[in-house]
Amino acid sequence: MLTLQCPYCGVMAEETELHAGGEAHLTRYGPGSEDQDFESYLFKRENPKGVHFERWRHVNGCGKWFHAARCTVTLEVFGTYPAQTTEPPQDIKDTITAKRPGWSLRNLT
């Protein structure tokens, strides 16, 4: 059972109170963009064995979207943070680096 702390209401919410929203920090390519960019934005997702950044919604709670950094192998949660950001905050990255030296995902290290 996955338990994540919602950064907005501070509740330790377990999985059934949340809704998964897929990979976080995607760059959006909208109207007028190259077909290839649009295709990758729409369909191409990372499926890493290890560090992953995900979007979650506290659906049976405050209703807010937030981000979570976790390990897909051990289910260890490195931290959660508000969604108003285009990349993980430095303290989250530092925590991950301390526990998984040399990690990388897309252009994030």
Add this chain to the structure above:
Amino acid sequence: MSNAVSALQGSTYDGVVRVEEIGLQGMITLRADLGEKPIATALKSVCGTKMPGQRGIESKGDISALWMSPDELMLLCPYDAANDVAAKLTTKLAKTHALVVNVSDARASFRLQGAGLREVIAKLAPVDMAPDQFGIGEVRRTRFAQAAAAFWLTDDETAQIFCFRSVAPYMFNLLSTVSRPGTEVGYF
């Protein structure tokens, strides 16, 4: 005007705890950035309550302010006063980015009374109900089985729950079923 009635018109059930639909309850939703000063000032002048902290509840007389999210507040007041309170708040907040709506008829409210309260709630909601983990005066939005709901404890033996009106019979049946005599677990 037609007569306003609550979803279950005061149904009750006596078991491990007493389950009671509390009838008409005035509810006003206030959406705004709760960190902004004009919001707290308007709340203080119209309702007399302080701005509740994260997941907090502040009461003054028959009005309570419940923290629902960083940008949502739920105000509870007598049913007949709801339109008036909402109108006053709207006037006060005319120059602020805020939304005030009387949503009294959108929800159903329940009261649980009895010593087995924590255990009844723990059977339905994914919330740690241990007394040192969930105290009086904390508002928790969660789910009761499949229905979204919010609840808080007013004292050690009384809790109040609200959910959407459309799931009121479902909620009443849930609460009654898990508080059927003989189903005590005695964990807390």
